[in-house]
Amino acid sequence: MSTTGSTTNTSHRTLVRWSGIVAIVAGVVMIVAGAVTWATVSSQLSAQEITVSEDSTMLPGDDVDGPFSAYAQAQIIDHHALEATGGKTYAQLEQDDPLRVTAMNASFLRASLFTSVVAYGVAALVVGLGALAVFFGSVTTVVTGRRGTGSAAGAQAGRDSHPQEPLLAA
Structure with a gap:
């Protein structure tokens, strides 16, 4: 009976088990970070006391404190800006046109709201x-914990009773 193979299997099992534990810890950190980011963006948006315009097709009158209300407000700002400028964007207006300031402010507001929407998306991705x-x-840790008895004799006995089944796929 060779102890080198048993030692190798045990060290592989230990490495895989520790990798599983590291993945669990990293996953928990990611979930917490994503949730904190989501909550921070929500509280910052809420502190601005913005309400989706009543003439919006999405969420009219809703407080802007989440990704959907931020998107809805950005869309209605665009609609209002285009109405005010006769359907022209900032780049389409003449340089000395006073409506350029309106178009520019609308563009900045929309960009800020879209940044919030992206932050929500990234936070959700990180949580996922x-x-x-x-x-x-967890699966890795449970599977490696159940394989074999942990002793060289037990590992060899397991191989003898199930010769086609490897202790741990490398």
């Missing part, structure tokens, strides 16, 4: 990836 890391880390 964190959940996947926790899931796969």
Whole structure:
């Protein structure tokens, strides 16, 4: 009976188990970071006390404190700016046209709101990836914990009783 193979399998199992634990910890950190980011963006938007315009086709009268209300407000700002400028964008207006300031302010407001929408998307992505890391880390940790008895004799006995089944796929 060779102990080198058992030691190698045990060290591989240990490495995979620790990788699973690291994935779980990283996943939890990602979930917390994503949730904190989401909450921070929500509180900052809410502090501005913005309400979606009543003539918006989406969420009229809603407080702007989430991704959908921020998007809705950005869309209605664009609509109002185009109405005010006769359908022209900032770049289409003459340089000395006083409506250029209106178009520019609308553009800045929309960009800020879209930045919030993107921040929400990134936060949701990070939470989702964190959940996947926790899931796969948990599966890895559970699977490596159940394989074999942890002793060289037990590992050899397991191989003898199930010769086609490897202890741990590398």
